[in-house]
Amino acid sequence: MCHGYIYITGKTNRKYRISNMRRRERGATNHSLTDSQIFPTVARYAIYHIVTLDGGQLTVSKLRDIMLENPQLTSLSIDDLLRILGKHPEMFDLEETDRGKSQSNVVLAFELQICDQPKKCGGYPTCKDMHICKYFLQNKCRQEQPNRCQFGHYLHSEHNLPILREKYMDNIDPRKLKEWIQKHHNRLFWTSRPPQVCTYYNTAGGCSKNDTCQFLHLCSYYIRRSCKFDSKCSRSHALKSERNIEILREHGIDIERDQDEIIDILNESAT
Ligand SMILES: [Zn+2]
Ligand SMILES: [Zn+2]
């Protein structure tokens, strides 16, 4: 027993010496791990705190304090963290303040993207956008049975989990994640393309989705400025109806603009 103990100690000492050598070789962190080996742990801690501890900013110095919980990383310095985070501009931004580098705020440099064609996109890994209903995220989906909504109401679905894992977000409670998206993710509710006029609405049968339709219920001739019926038209010419305003806003269109300008935007996008 006694021998065994000494042997283990000896082994530990040898390891320690090796890690010191590595430190000199790499001139990097104060332990044997490389920056790229440490990054996933740093990213997990940072993202977890940014998302779940709402209120207040996550400074680099606060992140370092939090990381001290991890016995492997007690020697990680503020400079190590600044360097490691700085190597991943696709994940993190460091917002400098006038209180020195250690008080820089760690913020996320990305937003989760939402797939607008979850039935046709081919799924993960072809599609790395979240399959989630935007209305569900805003607590506004009119489909009350979650498994019936074609856009999905599960942040931890089979499709979404690997995407969240790549972003180091898969260990976050989905309710917390949803709250955070609601508060901090405004662009999520916009798609870059202007909305389209509903093709079903413009057929004899009409569109059965009414207010749940994601497309504009408007006379397509009116939008092309070629409707001959004016006020006698059986289809809507009300660009700024309550539902259309919602849709235009979700596509990032300023609804204070005048009707003509908005119609121009809609026509530019129509192919
Ligand atoms: Zn997709
Ligand atoms: Zn839904």
Ligand SMILES: [Zn+2]
């Ligand atoms: Zn429709």
Ligand SMILES: [Zn+2]
């Ligand atoms: Zn018309």
